[in-house]
Amino acid sequence: MIVAIPPFxxxxxxxxxxxxxxxxTVFYVPVESLVRAVHLPGPVAExxxxxxxxxxxxxxxxxxxxxxxxxxxxxxxxxxxxxRYLGPRAPKPVAYGVASVSGGILAVCSxxxxxLFAGIYARGAGLGPATTFLYAGPAINVLAVVLTARVLGxxxxxxxxxxxxxxxxxxxxxxxxxxxxxxxxRIDAMPAAAPTAPPRPLWQTGVFFGALLxxxxxxxxGAPGAPGGLVATIYAVKWMLTAAATLSLAAVLVGWFGLPxxxxxxxxxxxxxxxxxxxxxPAVPFAAGAVGLSAVTSTREGELEEWxxxxxxxxxQILPLLLVGVLVAGLLLGRxxxxxxxxxxxxxxxxxxxxxxxxxxxxxxxALMYFATLTExxxxxxxxxxxxxxGPALALLLAGPALSLPSILVVRSVLGWxxxxxxxxxxxxxxxxxxxxYGAVA
Numbered sequence: 001m002i003v004a005i006p007p008f009x010x011x012x013x014x015x016x017x018x019x020x021x022x023x024x025t026v027f028y029v030p031v032e033s034l035v036r037a038v039h040l041p042g043p044v045a046e047x048x049x050x051x052x053x054x055x056x057x058x059x060x061x062x063x064x065x066x067x068x069x070x071x072x073x074x075x076x077x078x079x080x081x082x083x084r085y086l087g088p089r090a091p092k093p094v095a096y097g098v099a100s101v102s103g104g105i106l107a108v109c110s111x112x113x114x115x116l117f118a119g120i121y122a123r124g125a126g127l128g129p130a131t132t133f134l135y136a137g138p139a140i141n142v143l144a145v146v147l148t149a150r151v152l153g154x155x156x157x158x159x160x161x162x163x164x165x166x167x168x169x170x171x172x173x174x175x176x177x178x179x180x181x182x183x184x185x186r187i188d189a190m191p192a193a194a195p196t197a198p199p200r201p202l203w204q205t206g207v208f209f210g211a212l213l214x215x216x217x218x219x220x221x222g223a224p225g226a227p228g229g230l231v232a233t234i235y236a237v238k239w240m241l242t243a244a245a246t247l248s249l250a251a252v253l254v255g256w257f258g259l260p261x262x263x264x265x266x267x268x269x270x271x272x273x274x275x276x277x278x279x280x281x282p283a284v285p286f287a288a289g290a291v292g293l294s295a296v297t298s299t300r301e302g303e304l305e306e307w308x309x310x311x312x313x314x315x316x317q318i319l320p321l322l323l324v325g326v327l328v329a330g331l332l333l334g335r336x337x338x339x340x341x342x343x344x345x346x347x348x349x350x351x352x353x354x355x356x357x358x359x360x361x362x363x364x365x366x367a368l369m370y371f372a373t374l375t376e377x378x379x380x381x382x383x384x385x386x387x388x389x390x391g392p393a394l395a396l397l398l399a400g401p402a403l404s405l406p407s408i409l410v411v412r413s414v415l416g417w418x419x420x421x422x423x424x425x426x427x428x429x430x431x432x433x434x435x436x437x438y439g440a441v442a
Contacts, residue, residue: 006298006299008298008299008305008308008309009298012312015312015316019315019316019319019320022320022323023055023059023319023323026051026052026055026323027052027055027056027059029048029052031045031048031049031052034048035048042334042338042339042340043330043331043332043334043339043340043341044331046330046331046334046335046338046339046340047327047328047329047330047331047340048327048330049330049335049338050326050327050329050330050334050335050370051323051326051327051330053335054322054323054326054370055323058111058112059319060283060286060287060290061219061220061283061286062111062112062216062219062220063111063112063115063318063319063322064290065212065215065216065219065290066112066113066114066115066116066216067115067311067314067315067318068212068293068307068311069115069116069119069209069212069213069216070115070116070118070119070310070311070314071119071307071308071309071310071311071312071313071314072119072208072209072212072307072310072311073116073119073120073123074119074122074123074310075303075306075307075310076205076208076209076303076307077123077205079123079124082120082123082124082125083124085098086098086099086120086124086125086126086129086130086133087124087125087126087129087187088126088127088128088176088183088184088187089126089187090126090129092173095126095128095129096128096129096132096169096172096173098129099125099129099130099132099133099136099168099172100132100133100136100140100165100168100169101136102133102136111322111370111404111406111407111410112137112138113133113134113137113138114134114318114322114407114410114411114414115314115318116133116137117130117133117134117137117411117414118314118317118318118410118414119310119314120133121414121415124187126176126183127175127176127179127182127183127186127415127419128172128173128175128176129172130172131171131172131175131423132168132169132171132172134402134411134423135164135167135168135171135172135402135427136164136165136168138401138402139164139167139168139398139401139402140161140164140165140168144160144376144377144401145157145160145161145164148160148377148397151377151381152377152380152381152384152393156390156393156394156397159394159434159438160394160397160398163394163398163434163438164398167398167427167430167431167434170430171423171426171427171430174426175419175422175423175426178422179418179419179422182419199303200256204252204256207248207252208249208252208256208257211245211246211248211249211252212249214241214242214244214245214248215242215245215246215249218234218238218239218241218242218245219238219239219242219286221234221235221238222235223235239282242282242286246271246289250264250268253296253304257303257304258302259296259300259304263296263300264292264296266292267288267289267291267292267293267295267296268292270288270291270292271285271288271289271292272285273288274287274288294308297311298312317410317413317414318410318413321406321409321410321413322406322407322409322410323406324406324409325370325404325405325406325407325408325409325410326370326406328405329368329369329370329404329405329406330370332368332405333365333368333369347361347365347383348383348387348388350365351365351383351388351389351392351396352387352388352389353387353389353392354389354390354391354392354436354439354440355389356432356436358388358389358391358392359389359391359392359395359432359435359436359439360428360432361392362388362392362393362395362396362399362431362435363392363395363396363398363399363427363428363429363431363432363435364399364428365396365400366395366396366397366398366399366400366403366431367399367400367403367404367408367424367427367428367431368403368404368405368408369400369404369405370404370405370406371400371401371404376396376397376400376401380393380396380397383396389439390438390439391435391436391437391438391439391440392435392439393435394431394434394435394438394439395431395432395434395435396431396435398427398430398431398434398435399427399428399431402427403424403427408420408424411423
């Protein structure tokens with residue numbers, strides 16, 4: 001019996017081999033054995049370790065759900081709805097308010113927010129609201145702000161919260177002002193589409209996106225800093241909540257998107273088998289679910305195939321740049337507590353006190369370093385113990401989570417070098433100015 005290869009994969013098989021094969025190589029290569037066998041220099045070893053850590057901790061649980069959400073935005077969100085709330089002609093209080101709140105509800109890092117940013121920008125969001133969302137996603141993170149207040153003090157936590165909200169809106173407004181002419185030309189070049197009736201009610205689309213967001217949020221719910229409380233309660237049942245969200249998504253696809261129930265039988269058995277076979281590794285059934293969703297959507301003609309096609313396009317654009325960026329960041333700066341080409345002692349010395357130079361260095365280093373969600377807090381705590389001033393600490397907390405070398409490479413692929421350079425400079429300058437003001441009054 002000959003199994004017919006779906007048209008999508010007949011076109012995309014070279015990319016599939018390269019992308020999936022490259023990821024699996026990074027994921028499974030025995031880094032420690034390789035380091036010992038070849039006697040790799042310390043910075044090279046740190047680059048490999050950081051890249052493999054990123055593949056283990058962030059690609060599957062963070063990036064893959066974000067890619068599916070980005071693809072869904074580009075297919076299922078009405079173009080006129082994006083223009084109404086986030087478009088360049090939308091009322092500024094609405095556009096920037098929605099962008100900052102939408103980004104702030106996601107506890108994601110600077111890399112995970114990138115597919116979502118690319119999705120809303122491709123759908124017609126204005127440059128200003130889109131970059132506000134890009135900054136707000138990782139920076140206005142409720143969990144990170146609370147952890148900052150508990151570990152580093154209430155004043156620094158409050159300064160981070162207020163600074164990040166104001167920061168995101170100012171950066172977005174500045175990007176809009178700098179590239180107003182480009183934005184006008186971009187919007188004029190967009191094909192004018194006649195308003196069409198959505199294929200399903202808005203509330204059904206909302207439930208669909210709610211299930212996708214729930215999978216992303218609960219799968220990445222971090223361990224609590226102390227026992228008890230809502231965060232600890234959710235953490236204890238995070239995988240049950242993730243499973244419930246996944247079942248809800250399956251029900252939505254069958255009930256409202258026309259996916260035959262029989263096509264979910266094999267993926268469902270694979271997920272159940274992975275869960276039984278690997279009871280202590282919930283990432284395994286999660287991976288089986290991601291593969292199953294890819295299979296059923298890529299082989300189903302119509303809007304589901306369009307969804308997977310958009311998701312796959314974002315994956316091809318973003319994943320290689322992220323892995324290369326993490327590799328380079330690890331080579332230059334190492335992992336927290338480990339050395340890269342640039343000794344951490346240099347950075348610790350350079351950010352001492354509350355001077356202009358220290359604040360500029362803190363903001364610039366934060367813009368290049370890769371911080372996983374919430375890890376910036378213990379890093380800043382260690383630097384404060386080594387003599388870092390309060391102003392540079394706030395500058396690092398404002399610039400670090402929102403930017404990184406990997407994210408800069410991806411933003412460049414979406415916006416081009418000019419707009420990316422402007423965004424990076426604005427973030428560094430705003431972080432520096434905010435840090436200087438805070439250092440002067442702290």
